[in-house]
Amino acid sequence: MNLRIPGPTPCPPEVLQAMTKPMINHRGPEFAQIIKRIAARLQEFFQTKNDILVLTTAGTGGMESAVVNTMSPGDKVLSASCGEFGDRFAKIAETYGAQVTRLKAELGKAVDPDSIRKALSADPSITAVLLTHNETSTGVTNDLKALAAVCKEFDKLVVVDAVSSLSSIDLQTDAWKCDVVVTGSQKGWMVPPGLAMVSVSEEGWKAVANAKMPRFYFDYQRAKSSADRGQTPWTPAVSVYFALDYALDLMAKEGMQNIFARHARIAAHTRQRVKDLGLALFADEAVASNTVTAVHVPETLQARELLRILREDFQVVMAGGQGSLDGKIFRIGHLGYVQQEDIDKAMVALEEALARLGFAQAAAV
Amino acid sequence: MNLRIPGPTPCPPEVLQAMTKPMINHRGPEFAQIIKRIAARLQEFFQTKNDILVLTTAGTGGMESAVVNTMSPGDKVLSASCGEFGDRFAKIAETYGAQVTRLKAELGKAVDPDSIRKALSADPSITAVLLTHNETSTGVTNDLKALAAVCKEFDKLVVVDAVSSLSSIDLQTDAWKCDVVVTGSQKGWMVPPGLAMVSVSEEGWKAVANAKMPRFYFDYQRAKSSADRGQTPWTPAVSVYFALDYALDLMAKEGMQNIFARHARIAAHTRQRVKDLGLALFADEAVASNTVTAVHVPETLQARELLRILREDFQVVMAGGQGSLDGKIFRIGHLGYVQQEDIDKAMVALEEALARLGFAQAAAV
Numbered sequence: 001m002n003l004r005i006p007g008p009t010p011c012p013p014e015v016l017q018a019m020t021k022p023m024i025n026h027r028g029p030e031f032a033q034i035i036k037r038i039a040a041r042l043q044e045f046f047q048t049k050n051d052i053l054v055l056t057t058a059g060t061g062g063m064e065s066a067v068v069n070t071m072s073p074g075d076k077v078l079s080a081s082c083g084e085f086g087d088r089f090a091k092i093a094e095t096y097g098a099q100v101t102r103l104k105a106e107l108g109k110a111v112d113p114d115s116i117r118k119a120l121s122a123d124p125s126i127t128a129v130l131l132t133h134n135e136t137s138t139g140v141t142n143d144l145k146a147l148a149a150v151c152k153e154f155d156k157l158v159v160v161d162a163v164s165s166l167s168s169i170d171l172q173t174d175a176w177k178c179d180v181v182v183t184g185s186q187k188g189w190m191v192p193p194g195l196a197m198v199s200v201s202e203e204g205w206k207a208v209a210n211a212k213m214p215r216f217y218f219d220y221q222r223a224k225s226s227a228d229r230g231q232t233p234w235t236p237a238v239s240v241y242f243a244l245d246y247a248l249d250l251m252a253k254e255g256m257q258n259i260f261a262r263h264a265r266i267a268a269h270t271r272q273r274v275k276d277l278g279l280a281l282f283a284d285e286a287v288a289s290n291t292v293t294a295v296h297v298p299e300t301l302q303a304r305e306l307l308r309i310l311r312e313d314f315q316v317v318m319a320g321g322q323g324s325l326d327g328k329i330f331r332i333g334h335l336g337y338v339q340q341e342d343i344d345k346a347m348v349a350l351e352e353a354l355a356r357l358g359f360a361q362a363a364a365v
Numbered sequence: 366m367n368l369r370i371p372g373p374t375p376c377p378p379e380v381l382q383a384m385t386k387p388m389i390n391h392r393g394p395e396f397a398q399i400i401k402r403i404a405a406r407l408q409e410f411f412q413t414k415n416d417i418l419v420l421t422t423a424g425t426g427g428m429e430s431a432v433v434n435t436m437s438p439g440d441k442v443l444s445a446s447c448g449e450f451g452d453r454f455a456k457i458a459e460t461y462g463a464q465v466t467r468l469k470a471e472l473g474k475a476v477d478p479d480s481i482r483k484a485l486s487a488d489p490s491i492t493a494v495l496l497t498h499n500e501t502s503t504g505v506t507n508d509l510k511a512l513a514a515v516c517k518e519f520d521k522l523v524v525v526d527a528v529s530s531l532s533s534i535d536l537q538t539d540a541w542k543c544d545v546v547v548t549g550s551q552k553g554w555m556v557p558p559g560l561a562m563v564s565v566s567e568e569g570w571k572a573v574a575n576a577k578m579p580r581f582y583f584d585y586q587r588a589k590s591s592a593d594r595g596q597t598p599w600t601p602a603v604s605v606y607f608a609l610d611y612a613l614d615l616m617a618k619e620g621m622q623n624i625f626a627r628h629a630r631i632a633a634h635t636r637q638r639v640k641d642l643g644l645a646l647f648a649d650e651a652v653a654s655n656t657v658t659a660v661h662v663p664e665t666l667q668a669r670e671l672l673r674i675l676r677e678d679f680q681v682v683m684a685g686g687q688g689s690l691d692g693k694i695f696r697i698g699h700l701g702y703v704q705q706e707d708i709d710k711a712m713v714a715l716e717e718a719l720a721r722l723g724f725a726q727a728a729a730v
Contacts, residue, residue, distance in 0.1 A: 003388055008389075008390075011387070020381040021381075023376055024368065028676070057422055057582065058599035058600045064582045096579045186388075186600055186603075192603055192604040194421060194605065214579065215460070216429050235423045235424060235425075237557065237605065238551075239557040239608075317390045319390075
């Protein structure tokens with residue numbers, strides 16, 4: 001099966017094999033070493049000296065943790081969204097009682113830094129900004145450096161969903177002054193789902209100290225005080241830690257800049273192959289993501305049928321559209337454990353599936 | 366390594382091997398089948414026709430989910446605790462704004478049904494009761510049938526922490542009218558940590574509909590609506606599902622009653638061996654747990670030193686005491702993938718470690 005969705009992503013066989021290690025005591029010395037080793041390696045990929053916390057949860061749980069640990073009910077929060085995951089971040093904050101001002105970019109476009117500047121100028125009572133680095137639902141990468149810089153002009157807390165970017169796309173947590181950054185094991189990290197990894201800056205910890213949204217399982221102070229002793233407050237997904245520990249080794253060997261370059265190269269290749277098939281890219285190419293490519297479903301075709309044929313007849317799994325884009329786009333994941341051959345095979349399958357649906361000839365005109 | 370802590374527990378090699386299956390689409394047909402198969406099997410072990418939800422989190426996250434989905438800030442809740450995990454349940458409810466009346470049994474004893482009757486008679490405004498089936502910190506199993514019956518005399522919502530009992534000790538969810546029951550993959554299920562499994566009764570769903578505590582990641586309505594489509598709302602710990610799917614097969618083959626009988630037999634054997642060494646059991650034997658045995662640390666010994674020798678020199682890992690029992694007891698896990706030989710080997714090691722610390726002779730007197 002050629003799994004070409006934007007997460008969970010394929011895992012190297014050795015990473016899966018690492019999960020067959022017998023269970024160990026999560027409060028013993030061996031696990032303490034794993035926790036410390038993972039945190040140190042993650043700091044390199046987060047490009048940060050900040051504390052790193054690892055939580056047993058999905059990316060969405062990581063996003064929720066970022067909200068409830070840094071905000072209080074009634075806080076004014078700016079959400080800068082360009083898709084489903086940006087909207088989800090805003091919804092989480094509202095669920096816990098924040099007053100959210102929603103800034104929405106057109107789907108397929110990036111968030112404009114000036115729109116954030118305007119919103120923050122218009123309402124000085126805003127205390128935090130929710131940003132998405134890579135919007136998985138549209139295949140758009142925001143210029144996080146520019147967006148964070150505007151937020152910091154106004155001295156706001158910068159809270160970043162980097163679930164589908166971190167490790168695959170450059171994100172300079174410290175240099176760009178990102179206070180809370182969230183990612184998930186099942187994306188570029190080449191590890192099964194189950195862990196969210198979060199960095200918290202000094203400013204972030206000040207926000208945590210004042211934040212009054214209720215939290216227990218996701219509590220950062222408990223997580224930090226346990227991490228300092230080489231533990232987690234609650235029983236962690238030990239096997240996924242084994243996998244992450246191993247995958248971080250592989251990633252260190254490849255080298256962070258090489259990983260970024262590989263993702264950039266494969267993404268460009270994917271977009272070119274898609275266009276060569278006569279298909280239209282959904283995202284503005286100037287801001288197209290290096291981890292996921294969204295493609296317009298030709299008007300004459302049914303997305304569901306195309307995805308079914310790819311899956312059943314060609315063993316290629318692509319993703320559909322989410323929310324208002326359901327049926328209108330399909331998405332190709334190219335993050336983590338991926339090489340150009342994987343994309344080439346998927347494209348051959350896509351071409352044949354399109355031909356079978358009567359599309360290829362039209363495109364060739 | 367002979368891992369004799371009350372979770373995470375050892376996993377059968379084939380269960381660990383199941384996690385090496387390549388990653389799949391969590392929104393595809395194959396995963397939908399796994400979700401449905403697991404839910405059906407879990408219903409048998411929960412002895413329920415209620416909905417089963419599987420959440421990617423630790424047992425504590427499962428406990429939090431039970432609270433936030435069924436209660437509102439200001440609700441009066443009775444907590445009947447006989448140890449650390451009972452106290453934790455109460456603390457979670459308080460964190461989210463419940464007014465908790467705390468009933469505490471003496472450590473090592475079970476909760477007295479009459480104490481619940483008195484508390485519920487004294488305050489008719491209480492709406493829900495938090496119960497612990499098996500208190501992992503003291504090695505006590507409460508008479509859940511009797512406790513739940515008293516709660517239902519007063520028509521209260523019954524919310525049960527069954528993290529370290531379910532699958533190992535008889536728990537008749539429907540017959541005993543337990544509204545929300547929570548367990549965790551890393552206990553009797555012989556599966557690595559990462560999943561919490563929860564059942565919700567019709568009464569439970571009525572509570573969910575009215576509950577106003579904030580929730581997003583742990584939201585039962587989202588989980589149920591996704592489960593009905595063979596999905597989860599957020600990316601699940603796919604590999605741990607593979608493991609659970611396989612382990613439930615093994616458990617079905619052994620048979621639920623046989624599993625209960627094996628746990629009862631091994632627990633009795635463990636207690637006898639402990640007493641034969643001249644050590645004193647911590648829990649009242651009449652209510653001693655079939656999944657974990659707590660043992661007094663002899664006054665002349667240091668718990669930490671005993672556990673270190675067992676771990677480093679005999680490759681046997683036991684657990685210390687928690688909270689106020691730190692240093693005063695140690696605990697032996699015997700749940701899930703365990704046979705009498707595992708206990709016998711651990712006991713030989715314990716005897717030698719005690720001898721090395723100068724205890725054996727004294728005990729032999």
